[in-house]
Amino acid sequence: EADIYQTPRYLVIGTGKKITLECSQTMGHDKMYWYQQDPGMELHLIHYSYGVNSTEKGDLSSESTVSRIRTEHFPLTLESARPSHTSQYLCASSEWGAASLRYGYTFGSGTRLTVV
């Protein structure tokens, strides 16, 4: 079944640690996104990609980096976690053009990150 997977679902980690949040999709979508979501707040775009070897920063890059070596895989890395990084991280993918309008974005279930 075509879907988008995020691991881990929950992560508690100490300040200063390096972490990678995984995101994989089986739909063959070229466009992928990382959003940060806090309770009662808008989703904020962190990074996005148009396809393999394409990465762009959103309006909230939050000292994180991404890579897109394969179409299906779009991991997010925090080099040095801080308590301010505590949040829900959502990965999404979409098709190009008219198809993205018809079907919208497909989101993963998210990673709930707590930095202590």
Added chain:
Amino acid sequence: SQKIEQNSEALNIQEGKTATLTCNYTNYSPAYLQWYRQDPGRGPVFLLLIRENEKEKRKERLKVTFDTTLKQSLFHITASQPADSATYLCALRGNDMRFGAGTRLTVKP
């Protein structure tokens, strides 16, 4: 700056009634607007899209209107059920897709 406002943080209604959620925006000229449903601990799920030249769109018990003069979209769920309880987000495309904070709907039996 671009802003999306959804009417309230929470809306409580009785089963069988119509729920109406509001999405207002400023400093956008969106070609289309999307609505998503988000359940606790899950990512948003796409429900439907309405284009700027469409006044109204329906899908089963859902109805969306889009008034580009008022810069507002209304999202209606008719004959609401407890299973409709969730947070509903509107989204607009500016330079990228921006999502509102959502309205949490609770339908009581």
